[in-house]
Amino acid sequence: RFKVNRDGAYVLIDQSTYNPKDGFRLIPADSLVADRGGEYFRQWRPEIKNEDDIWKEIINVSHIPGLTSAPKLQPIEARTVMLSTGMRAPMGVKVSGPNLEAIEQGGKALEEALKDVPSVLPSTVFYDRAVGAPYIEINLNRQHMARYGLTVADLQDVIGAAVGGMPLTTTVEGRERFPVRLRYPRELRENPEELARIIVPTATGAQIPLGDVADITYTRGAQMIQSENTFLIGYVIFDKVADKAEVDVVQEARRVLQEKIRTGELELPKGVSYHFAGNYEQQARAAKRLSILIPACLVLIILILHFQFKSFTAAFIHFSGVFVAFAGGFILLWLYGQPWFLDINLGDVNLRDVFQIHPINLSIAVWVGFIALFGISTSDGVLMGSFIHDTFLERNPQTKEEIREAVVFAGLRRVRPAAMTTSVTLIALLPILTSTGRGSDIMVPMSIPTFGGMLIQTMTIFIVPVLQCMWREWAIRKQGHKNE
Template identity: 60%
Template sequence: FPGVGKEFMPALNEGSFLLMPTSIFPGVGKEFMPALNEGSFLLMPTSMPHVGIEASKKTLQQLDIAVTAIPEVEVSVGKLGRIESALDPAPISMYENIINYKPKYILDGDGQPIAFKVDKNNRFILKSGDTLSNEEAIYKKVSQENLIEDEDGEYYRNWREHIKNPDDIWDEIVKATNIPGVTSAPKLQPIETRLVMLQTGMRAPMGIKVYGPNLQIIQEFGLQLEGLLKEVPSVKAEAVFADRTVGKPYLEIEIDRNAIARYGLSIEDVQKTMETAIGGMEITTTVEGRERFPVRVRYPQELRDDPESIKKILVPTKSGAQIPLGELAKLNYVRGPQMIKSEDTFLVGYVLFDKRDGFAEVNVVNDAQNYLQKKIDSGELKVPAGVSYKFSGNYENQVRAVKRLAIVVPISLVLIFLLLYFQFKTIIASSIHFSGVFVAFSGGFIMIWLYSQPWFMNFSLSGENMRDLFQMHTINLSVAVWVGFIALFGIATDDGVLMGTYIHDVFEKRNPKTVSEVRDAVMEAGSKRVRPAMMTAAVAIIALLPVLSSTGKGADIMVPMAIPIFGGMVIQIMTIFVVPVLQAIWRENVVKKSQSPELLQEDNSNEVQ
């Protein structure tokens, strides 16, 4: 096949035989599962670790305002920091903005687009009598209440003309949130992100976990990886970000032991005063009905909100004197970790990154792994002593899925062959009909390849582009695609079995003794089963058209599953001709071996004539 870069080899290291692609099929990458369209995005940028609460609140407001200003966005709600729970370890420098965007068209309760009244120029007529083009109505934020429903009208498009799909909306969000001091963020969706975070702990679909003996070394090595990952062509450079583990400013109060000794104070006395004045001390509990509230005593905020005020905190001595804290301790600003993460008893830091459009997750991770390894081999990247790293993310699910598929796919093929053997009772006949599986397998891959070609089905009917109607784009090899192939294997032999069964019946009735009789029998059986075989294939092919053009919930999974089935069923129609030919060759050889030399010579003369 021209341009094919994948080779097929047995996955021996998995303990079973499976024909799996090992390099790059043209236009096809590898991923775990296609992303489901949740109708919303999760924007998770970060700022520097030394940012304060006031600055973070201002940045969060700027993000919400910038995102909400995009016409396609319905609502944006952001948060910073975390609740007092270990289940949400997020510093105040990390923001989470849930962004719900509008559907492509105004929809009714059943999810169907609604048509509205337009004039001769296709301008929407408002209830006020004004007319607006679709683009003007979007910018003026015209709602459904202002439009007049009309079955013969036009659908109102919520997206601007240049916005073709949700990816374009995400690009608009990235442009709008390009705020100084705030990093970019990988493309995420709320549910998808929660699953990724539960699996890997990272807030990105892919990343590198750096393990080391201390946080400073982890951060320095992570910054080196960040710079190198930006050079990988398939990695989105603006989304690469290494955790700034160290850099959070801390106010350190260093008690002077000699100074407190002169006033007869102990370390405990000073610390207890600081705890009460700054943090507060619970002195009692108030009971109000069934509710109980702790009562704390501490300095008012204006007396503890800056280092100079803290120096004036009075520490009582045994003699009754009140000594300012500034005379008993030194106040210093020091840099420390904003967050400490650990895995497998090691301290860990993350380097997050995302893929560019048109690349699959597994391929991006492989590219990054190979690039970093080259840098290590050349000496440009040196891994410090005690430091190790590993890639993590959704691609790990793909690795586990491949191991399972290496068992499931061969088992399904063996079962199909056994069913054929139970039907035809011979290895040769079963192999002839089993050949339809390999024909369909190639057809599935050809259809996947065609989907990635911009010229395929690039024409319009009734004003609708066929590529848009069938949502044609690059299809990556995922679990959904392989499930489609397994389903294809089960139905790919239908036409061959239909043809072969009737051929066997004809041979049992006529019992041909010569080559010419064999051919006549095959021609008779084949000609009578062409129409039923075509109908069998047509039913499966036509039934898949609504699935291939579906856009509702679950279509992101169903379409990749249906593509190999559709392509395989289309090309396996040739088994209508292949199976009779193979049957004729097999039967002729059987007849020739059983014929006498005189009859064999007569058959040969008839063939020459």
């Protein structure tokens, strides 16, 4: 902290002042006056509040058409993206076809079409050109070669030695080995005109320039030949609009492309096909597995409750906590997308920055958090219901008044343990909700539904006793009708 005056300006050692509101300028730390009761000194512009704001500024000033925005952890995450997708972007379209020219034509057409997708950033759509690198072609003239008595192998040896080099020997320096190669100097082999002057010995002993027996020209060729599943392939890379899920972006882009093809607005060359690729493929596969795992988890929870209470009615009463917690998880996810949620300053810290509040998509991490919530959310109901069950076995109430008295007695005895169980879970989740750094992009979305569900799940300390009371009263009335 450093000393400030009444106007909020920092007092410098030379008794001058500096007020950030009057304009930004660099102030060395040794020019400030330390003061425990002063203010923190920030060298950032006022609109920069956290690391996300810094990254947004970098993206805005380096917005180059044809380049996708890089992830925050550039060296690590970019490498992971390339290993998982085969492209230098999280999402893209793989274009395959019979030859590079047809692939390039189809890739450019898809590039223009993808720019019309609302959830895709138009400036990031780019077809990775496969054709365009300059090559030097040496076409041998066989008639002229026959006139001088030369073979193809003779010319290849000369060209290889002049351009690529001929290994002569290897030097030994300690434990290191260095090959010694002999070839033409760079100035004698850097353009077609110089290459045409390479001396070629003939069978008669005469020496002729290479240009007499070969045509040397520049030509355009592939920068890199890529293939997949025995097909030549090209890539159209793009990036999504902020706060959009990758699966939703790909589905929307697929619908737009199919509609353009159906109306004839997009025409692909014969033999050219495309399919989307990227991280969304892993999410789609995980979503299919979760569509099986989530119902299986819910059924397993019901069966465990049935084995505990020996009744499906009691099992579903205690299972009601799952529905309450499920609603609480979605409520907190919705609140995270609202700009006013926790927009409160405590000193110099905003709670939105502490909890990293921003819109959360329904990713795989979120659904894993819901699965954890389903198992935890029944704890209060089981704690409350088991004691109610034991109270009924002990008192054996036979009237409506006795049933209600027993439920109230048991409920009051278990409110504190249930509240303590929920509180411990919520407190344990706070460090995860406020975590930053590596792994937080997975752990925070995973903990949000669990925290929101457990927060709302405290309602089960009232819901379970009420449902238990209704069930017991119904059983007494049913038994009375049978006796009559």
